[in-house]
Amino acid sequence: MLQFLRDRLSSFKLSYTVYNFLHQRQLRHNEQLYQRYGLRKRVYESVSSQDFKGLSTGEPARFDAQDSRHAAASYPEFRQFSPEVQASLLPWSERGYVVLRGFFTAEEVATINREIDRLIGQGEANWRYERVKIMFAIHQSEEIRRIVNKPELHAILSFLLGKEVRQPFQSINFQQGSQQKAHSDTIHMTTYPLGYLIAAWIALEDVDANNGPVFYYPGSHRLPYVLNDDYPHGGTHFTIGEAAYQAYEQAIDAVVKQNQLQPEEFHARAGDVLLWHANLLHGGTPIREAGRTRKSMVLHYFAEGVICYHEITQRPALRQE
Numbered sequence: 452m453l454q455f456l457r458d459r460l461s462s463f464k465l466s467y468t469v470y471n472f473l474h475q476r477q478l479r480h481n482e483q484l485y486q487r488y489g490l491r492k493r494v495y496e497s498v499s500s501q502d503f504k505g506l507s508t509g510e511p512a513r514f515d516a517q518d519s520r521h522a523a524a525s526y527p528e529f530r531q532f533s534p535e536v537q538a539s540l541l542p543w544s545e546r547g548y549v550v551l552r553g554f555f556t557a558e559e560v561a562t563i564n565r566e567i568d569r570l571i572g573q574g575e576a577n578w579r580y581e582r583v584k585i586m587f588a589i590h591q592s593e594e595i596r597r598i599v600n601k602p603e604l605h606a607i608l609s610f611l612l613g614k615e616v617r618q619p620f621q622s623i624n625f626q627q628g629s630q631q632k633a634h635s636d637t638i639h640m641t642t643y644p645l646g647y648l649i650a651a652w653i654a655l656e657d658v659d660a661n662n663g664p665v666f667y668y669p670g671s672h673r674l675p676y677v678l679n680d681d682y683p684h685g686g687t688h689f690t691i692g693e694a695a696y697q698a699y700e701q702a703i704d705a706v707v708k709q710n711q712l713q714p715e716e717f718h719a720r721a722g723d724v725l726l727w728h729a730n731l732l733h734g735g736t737p738i739r740e741a742g743r744t745r746k747s748m749v750l751h752y753f754a755e756g757v758i759c760y761h762e763i764t765q766r767p768a769l770r771q772e
């Protein structure tokens with residue numbers, strides 16, 4: 452009954468507005484940005500791609516505007532990376548993803564896994580989505596925070612976007628594969644201008660074809676973004692459509708078919724990292740060997756200096772101060 456009421460309430464935009472009004476401190480980051488980009492709204496009101504129509508499109512992310520293969524070496528920051536990292540960054544514009552092999556050490560991986568086991572054991576893990584995802588472990592474990600906030604990772608992400616990337620907006624830990632259908636993260640975590648979200652996915656154990664690897668469609672980030680106007684989200688001026696996400700997934704399925712996109716899977720050793728672009732279509736393959744774990748962690752980052760919101764729920768993104 453309580454869950455039913457919560458679900459009903461969460462379909463009303465007004466309930467978010469009230470919540471946001473009470474948490475305005477976490478929306479301060481948007482205040483100046485609304486002014487800068489000419490968005491005439493209060494920061495606690497609902498916001499979606501519709502509100503940006505007619506505003507200038509803003510400056511695209513560095514390697515959306517230029518091809519990283521040709522332009523990367525012209526930036527002095529590029530020289531701070533090892534030759535191996537440099538080589539892996541070059542195809543970013545073309546593929547929409549980057550693989551960093553062995554980026555975290557076995558010890559770092561073991562520490563993250565130990566910390567997650569501790570949170571689970573102490574009943575403190577913030578499980579969501581039918582116990583598939585553990586949200587925001589970075590806020591609960593100093594050890595995890597220290598490890599994932601590796602300055603080199605932030606430098607790589609900032610380099611790719613051409614804007615500073617600081618703390619992750621969120622972390623999600625998985626014990627099993629997500630088996631999530633294809634989507635672009637932009638439907639969940641959206642920026643204005645578009646393209647200023649980036650994800651870093653860390654293998655916390657070896658991943659093969661059978662324990663539910665992440666899949667992605669190389670180059671799909673260059674297709675048009677699918678936003679609320681592009682599928683029947685079923686919402687109104689006052690409400691969020693109850694089946695909006697299912698409708699979105701169907702729209703993405705149609706995009707995949709129309710463009711005959713071919714998936715690739717990320718098979719990894721513990722410690723390997725996959726970075727993906729804000730609009731890369733990706734998801735989790737089925738777990739082909741029942742009962743296998745697929746320990747992993749994904750971090751989503753917004754760049755500084757852009758408006759951050761959630762297209763699907765039309766909410767501004769609350770950020771930790």
Ligand SMILES: O=C(O)CCC(=O)C(=O)O
Nearest residue numbers: 629630631665734735749
């Ligand atoms: O880890 C996975 O299986 C998928 C994760 C994902 O789709 C995401 O973080 O956006």
